[in-house]
Amino acid sequence: MELSLKSARRFVDEIPVSLAVVGVWGGELSEEGQRLDSKFRKALTKLMDELHFKGDFGETLLVPLGTRRTEEKGPGFALLFGLGKKRGVSLETVRKAGAKLVQEIARLGFKEAVTETFLSEKLGKKEASYALAEGALLGGYAWNKYKTSSPSSKRSEKLRLWLARSSGPAVDRAEVVAEAVNYARDLVNEPPNILTPAELASRASQMAQELGLEVEIWDERQIQQAGMGAFYGVAQGSANPPRFIQLTYKPQNPAERTIALVGKGLTFDTGGYSLKPSESQITMKCDMAGAAAVLGAMRAIARLQPSVEVRAYVAAAENMISGAAYRVSDVLTSLSGKTIEILNTDAEGRLTLADAITHADRQGAEAIVELSTLTGACVIALGEKVAGLFSNDARWGREVQEAAERAGEKVWPLPMEEEYLEALKSNTADLKNTHGRSRYAGAINAALFLGEFTEKPLVHLDIAGPAYSEKSHPLGPAGGTGFGVRTLVELLGV
Incomplete structure (x- = not known):
């Protein structure tokens, strides 16, 4: 309509x-x-x-x-x-x-x-x-x-x-934010044969040029040269090469602070050699919903112009099966230098995010918010309406949670229990990409893994539940929901 x-x-x-x-x-x-x-x-x-x-x-x-x-x-x-x-x-x-x-x-x-x-x-x-x-x-x-x-x-x-009897400025702002949410929904709803990593990068670049954002796109050669071994390891099995997307918004006056937004950008996820069942693959075009939320938020930020510098990072890839795909027991070297033993190729998102988070840290972010459809465990814990919020910094976590409450998006804080880190230690490498055969604390262990790649204040939002709806819901039809865009806009004070 x-x-x-x-x-x-x-x-x-x-x-x-x-x-x-x-x-x-x-x-x-x-x-x-x-x-x-x-x-x-x-x-x-x-x-x-x-x-x-x-x-x-x-x-x-x-x-x-x-x-x-x-x-x-x-x-x-x-x-x-x-x-x-x-x-x-x-x-x-x-x-x-x-x-x-x-x-x-x-x-x-x-x-x-x-x-x-x-x-x-x-x-x-x-x-x-x-x-x-x-x-x-x-x-x-x-x-x-x-x-x-x-x-x-x-x-x-x-x-x-x-x-x-309405407020004109409030209606104007709502139009900007809702348009950004619907932009994110469009990205999630695109079929994966259309929205490849290269196409996602192209759309991000087009948006940046339209709205005056700085943009830099790395191809597979630049990704390898940068040392993003975890990200590239996931991407190497696909005929569609990866892209690393970087967008920057800078305010006209000196920035009050610099915030990094990181979004998971798996444009399709088969699970790799740890293959997902067919029914589980039906919604896997939505595995880039974190990236869509970050790009949607940047769209609103460029128009609302907050006093904060905002940098967005998306490691866009497909997780496919081929003779070149990464395997269980492979060891990948991340951008941070930490080595990672692969126990499950379907725990791929955290590998791409590890390198993106490290890069965001090195580029000078004061605090990082990362959004990803990361674990089914979080959906089991919180259902399809609520995202899990994990943070290594209590103040930053509260700030993001309060922004979500103002935005009307449901998040719930879950602990990053450090005792569970023991399950991520590998006999072969520095870390394992999963905690093994245990069925317990899957969402927490994924968050702990991400926390190993920065010491900056980090909030990880596991949006696996609310990012995609298989039936119509109170704010729209079935498909991508654009979850996270409104929270990020509120967080950045616009």
Whole structure:
């Protein structure tokens, strides 16, 4: 859907469109709904009473008002939108409402509408405007690039939505952030035969040039020359060569600090010789969701221009099987100089990230945030909605967690238990890339492995659960979710 938002200072009934959306809190019309109800001789409350409409969250009721679309007479229809109990309202309530109402308006076939901003005693104009606009733009996302059939004739392909009594700057910021999230979603949803490492690098370069970011792309020869043996070891089995992507945003004034963002960029993961079952490979185009989140965040950062210098790093590769692929029992030498014995070729992401984290450290990052679809163990621990947060620095960990809370993305801190490091020690090399046959603490051991490649404050976000959804969810359709973009934007203070 092509959705355009317009901020307005006026009330819902003062904007000349055919559909007006008003909220219902706990069975009662909102202030804007009451205003509209009075204007149309209690048409809304009469129908609510007749149909026993209580306004549970997401419940809707379309009410014809019997007018033509004129500025004097107001809208021809009202859509009552259930918001649940007012006492439990949060920004997430409004965000999800924005997504749901856009989908419902499009389903009904309206091309233009106005909605109230769902203000309450707990939520101010700025906060509610931002959450509603962001939710609407995320909820209106669709991935139809490779569909040859036309969409349903009833569903609106274009929608112009007015946000009554909203904050213009908040809506503008929401548009930037939501566009960045949807950019990340597009990258994750691309099929792996299209989005190869070289293509991912090309798109990152194109975005950087468009938005004025510094960009540097290394090919396989430069990766080898740099000494990234762990990264290249994973990549060497594929006919599609790896790329190392580096983007930099610099503020106009001296930077307050320098932050590095690192994203896992496995554009497809077969598991290598430790082959994944076929059903587990179906979603492995999403194994670059960390990279997508980092690139999406850089897109928003370039437009919002924070006072922080931000550097992004993506080690893009495929994990494939061939005569050149790395094997179990191989020993790889990482950029840090540490040697790594391979016990499982499907624990490849941490190898690529080890070299990317080392490089970010050496380039002068004061603190690092890394995002990766790293372990199934984290999904078992926290499910599909919550990312695991691991940090070697309590203050930095809290800062990232608080940013996620403000952004409405769910993360949960898990320990980096140093006693478990013993399981990563190798008799052959410095480290093993997994903790062996044990079924325990897989996500923690992966985080501990990454922590061996920097002494800087590091947060590792294991987004294996929330990065990809196999069915539609409150903020969008099945596929890539763009998880992490909003957290990174909040973290960087823009």
